[in-house]
Amino acid sequence: MSALTIDKIRKNYGEVETLKGIDIALDSGEFLVLLGSSGCGKSTLLNIIAGLAEPTSGDVRIGDRSVVGVHPKDRDIAMVFQSYALYPNLTVARNIGFGLEMRKVPAAERDKAVLDAARLLQIENLLDRKPSQLSGGQRQRVAIGRALVRHPKVFLFDEPLSNLDAKLRMEMRTELKRLHQMMKTTVVYVTHDQIEAMTLATRIAVMRNGRIEQLDTPEAIYNRPATLYVATFVGAPPMNMLNAKRSADGLTIDGAVITLPLPRAQRPSRSASPSLSACDPKP
Ligand SMILES: Nc1ncnc2c1ncn2[C@@H]1O[C@H](COP(=O)(O)OP(=O)(O)OP(=O)(O)O)[C@@H](O)[C@H]1O
Ligand SMILES: [Mg+2]
Structure with a gap:
């Protein structure tokens, strides 16, 4: 059984077909990167997995459970966005533990979960600060911490590093890789940055105009592109075509x-x- 199955997903906005039949099956612990240029449908697909958008047709299964129509909070997923979406008036600790607080998890258990996540992300010295007193990278760690404490079956990331400068991006990339290797949770990660895709993914889905051009390991995408589009999209400088x-x-x-x-x-x-x-x- 796959950890996450995306089965013949289509999505129309009015007359416009944004997703034109997407099929992906992920094993537990895989790190799938959705890679593609702006407007190809990456966020739409991620939002459908999260339950923030419903597909026009097709099915999404987490484990063996179909989650189409299930509320996002009941899907056993956690999502991290490009904008950190932290509560400005709450401390780092309360931001991380907010979801647990809402679910009435006892304070002692909540504090332990928050501290564990903060240690993992190396922000335990920042727990009493407010988001305005943090750097961009630290804020993104808090947002990731908030996702971590929920122990979801699937983590969803939508361009989480694109607001950071080049050096921080590199550091956070390494951090995410380390976290994934430790936690081995299934991840779907959206980016249009091919370096991020190549370094983080166990498999990459290169998307174009609402379709998957190639779904394969980073090594295969790089060395054995299935289409001219993939060959020209991946690689810096890009391949020459003759x-x-x-x-x-x-x-x-x-x-x-x-x-x-x-x-x-x-x-x-x-x-x-x-x-x-x-x-x-x-x-
Ligand atoms: N709510 C909506 N209503 C109408 N069209 C939409 C809606 N959301 C997305 N679209 C359209 O669907 C297409 C795919 O959008 P999507 O946000 O999935 O792209 P993306 O690959 O995430 O792009 P980017 O890299 O710029 O974030 C775009 O053409 C977009 O304009
Ligand atoms: Mg997007």
Whole structure:
């Protein structure tokens, strides 16, 4: 059984099809990154998993339970947003423990959960401060702490590091990786930053116009892109693209023949000469 199943999800806003049939099955402990350019539907998909938006059709299952129509608070998920959404008048400790307070968890148990999360995030010395007395990175840690204390089945992150400067982003990336390795909770993480995707993910879904172009390990996405779009989207600087024709001698580009050391299995027979793109790894 998968920890999270996204089954033929479609989402229309009026006439506009924002998600055009998304299928993903995640094992427990996976770190899935939804990667794609602005407007491709990443947040819409995350919001559907969270219950902040309902799909037009399709199913979302957490474990073996369908959660379509289930209130966000009853889905066993916790979400961290780009904006930290902290309560300005509450201390760090109360911000982290607020969800537990609302659920009437006894104070002693709540204090322990808050302290455990704060230790994990290395902010236990900040528990009495207000959000205005924190840096951006520290505020984001508090927001993550608030998600951690709930011990959810699935963590959802929507571009949590995009408000931070480059150095802090790098630090928090390492921090998130460490946390995931320790807690082994299933994560879905939205970003348009390919470095974040490559370093954090166990699998990446590259999205484009409401569809998944490729769902694979970071290594496969990088070295064996399934489509031209993935090949040009991932990699800095991006891959060069050349129109080429493959022949028995190698590649013909603009009339020039370039001999390549193609693996034996990929060498075409003398009779065949299919046309393909130079970057296509699987003719
Ligand atoms: N409530 C809404 N009503 C109408 N259209 C919407 C609504 N929410 C999102 N959309 C449209 O759906 C598409 C996908 O939006 P979404 O927010 O999922 O993109 P995204 O991939 O998260 O982009 P970004 O990287 O900019 O955050 C966009 O074209 C957007 O305008
Ligand atoms: Mg978004």
